[in-house]
Amino acid sequence: MISVEEALAKVLGLAHPVAGEIIPIDQAWGRVLAQPAVSRITQPPFDASAMDGYAVRTVDMDRPLSVIGEAAAGRPWTGRAAPSTAVRIFTGAAVPDGYDRVVMQEHVVREGDRLRVADRSSGTNIRKAGDDFRQGECFAPARRLTAADIGLLAAMNIPAVTVAKRPRVAVLAGGDELVPPGTPPGPGQIVSSNDLAIAALVREAGADPIILPIACDTEDSLRAGFASASGADLLVTIGGASVGDHDLVGKVAADLGLQRAFYKIAMRPGKPLMAGRLGEMPMVGLPGNPVSAIVCGILFIQPLIAAMQGVRPSHGLRKARLAADLAAEGDRQHYLRAALENGDDLPLIRPFSSQDSARLSLMAQADALLVRPPNDPPRPAGDIVSFLPLRG
Numbered sequence: 001m002i003s004v005e006e007a008l009a010k011v012l013g014l015a016h017p018v019a020g021e022i023i024p025i026d027q028a029w030g031r032v033l034a035q036p037a038v039s040r041i042t043q044p045p046f047d048a049s050a051m052d053g054y055a056v057r058t059v060d061m062d063r064p065l066s067v068i069g070e071a072a073a074g075r076p077w078t079g080r081a082a083p084s085t086a087v088r089i090f091t092g093a094a095v096p097d098g099y100d101r102v103v104m105q106e107h108v109v110r111e112g113d114r115l116r117v118a119d120r121s122s123g124t125n126i127r128k129a130g131d132d133f134r135q136g137e138c139f140a141p142a143r144r145l146t147a148a149d150i151g152l153l154a155a156m157n158i159p160a161v162t163v164a165k166r167p168r169v170a171v172l173a174g175g176d177e178l179v180p181p182g183t184p185p186g187p188g189q190i191v192s193s194n195d196l197a198i199a200a201l202v203r204e205a206g207a208d209p210i211i212l213p214i215a216c217d218t219e220d221s222l223r224a225g226f227a228s229a230s231g232a233d234l235l236v237t238i239g240g241a242s243v244g245d246h247d248l249v250g251k252v253a254a255d256l257g258l259q260r261a262f263y264k265i266a267m268r269p270g271k272p273l274m275a276g277r278l279g280e281m282p283m284v285g286l287p288g289n290p291v292s293a294i295v296c297g298i299l300f301i302q303p304l305i306a307a308m309q310g311v312r313p314s315h316g317l318r319k320a321r322l323a324a325d326l327a328a329e330g331d332r333q334h335y336l337r338a339a340l341e342n343g344d345d346l347p348l349i350r351p352f353s354s355q356d357s358a359r360l361s362l363m364a365q366a367d368a369l370l371v372r373p374p375n376d377p378p379r380p381a382g383d384i385v386s387f388l389p390l391r392g
């Protein structure tokens with residue numbers, strides 16, 4: 001069995017970048033730039049006042065001044081500067097040539113057009129042209145665009161951007177026991193939840209899921225499921241990955257020519273994970289236990305989708321103090337469902353007493369996955385451990 005780190009590297013190695021598409025920036029939140037955006041303008045475009053007040057010359061600050069004009073945002077003053085003068089100015093207005101400072105109106109005494117600077121303590125209150133960004137400057141963050149990014153693109157006067165297309169991810173659940181949500185389960189049947197959960201993770205990662213009809217535990221049915229995934233950017237199967245007589249995903253994939261990257265990893269939950277390439281299309285086979293499927297979805301499918309869009313991967317691990325003693329670990333890296341609580345220097349992390357990989361209710365309650373390396377020794381409460389946050 002390979003390690004989680006090796007498996008992740010192999011999964012990321014399956015990623016092809018998806019094609020780009022041009023979209024208006026008001027639809028670009030959460031998308032990833034496929035080409036750098038190049039600013040069309042310089043910001044501020046001129047030396048701009050940061051305050052409401054008076055534009056003055058520093059050399060004149062001790063003298064009585066006369067107010068000779070007014071500059072407001074969008075209405076520049078076009079007169080000529082002269083010694084011992086000031087121009088009434090408002091925030092965002094272009095500072096007229098010849099003046100090198102704006103004195104806040106709270107710091108002057110004005111009578112008619114006569115003005116005296118009463119307080120010289122503040123700075124120049126001028127935002128220099130190009131202070132924020134310059135025409136021709138490139139913006140190419142290797143991450144999903146945030147609200148601030150959209151604002152920046154707009155300020156750069158860029159109305160449309162080239163982003164990575166949303167990958168199309170086929171999600172294929174299989175099992176004779178499964179019925180879709182809303183259908184009354186017959187004897188021995190359960191409701192299929194994994195495909196919905198994985199589709200939600202896919203959407204969270206910025207891709208479009210295509211939930212395929214549930215396959216039966218026959219080679220023919222699985223083969224038909226695989227065929228209906230053709231044209232997708234990624235196929236994720238769920239279940240049928242283990243060693244039972246009805247676990248046929250690996251066999252069918254191999255018959256269809258899967259170039260297998262790996263099968264089985266030293267991870268708990270999630271041991272029977274498989275991945276490879278079917279022709280051009282990456283395929284990841286998730287284990288059927290609901291918690292195993294979701295944990296593998298977070299650890300492998302979401303980073304793979306990110307990589308397909310050109311997002312730089314980040315492990316996202318944080319530190320916490322254990323709230324309870326833990327026994328020694330086995331030989332697989334363990335991801336324990338846990339609650340987070342406020343702590344003094346670090347958050348406290350409290351793993352749930354049951355770590356059954358079938359218990360979706362505990363997965364839904366968990367704030368975090370506590371990560372324990374293979375063969376981790378017993379740990380007393382108070383030890384510092386790593387965790388992966390599950391919210392935000």
Ligand SMILES: Nc1nc2c(c(=O)[nH]1)N[C@H]1C(S)=C(S)[C@@H](COP(=O)(O)OP(=O)(O)OC[C@H]3O[C@@H](n4cnc5c(N)ncnc54)[C@H](O)[C@@H]3O)O[C@H]1N2
Binds near residue numbers: 286
């Ligand atoms: N002899 C062994 N048995 C098992 C091993 C092993 O090493 N040796 N590994 C166990 C582990 S670990 C896991 S994880 C599971 C994974 O098995 P499969 O990937 O083959 O999954 P299934 O057998 O199809 O299902 C397991 C479990 O999950 C339920 N399930 C499946 N799909 C869904 C779905 N879409 N929605 C909700 N629940 C689903 C299914 O009914 C089973 O209860 O194998 C262990 N066995």
Ligand code: MOO
Binds near residue numbers: 287292
């Ligand atoms: O690895 Mo299985 O995924 O423990 O339940």
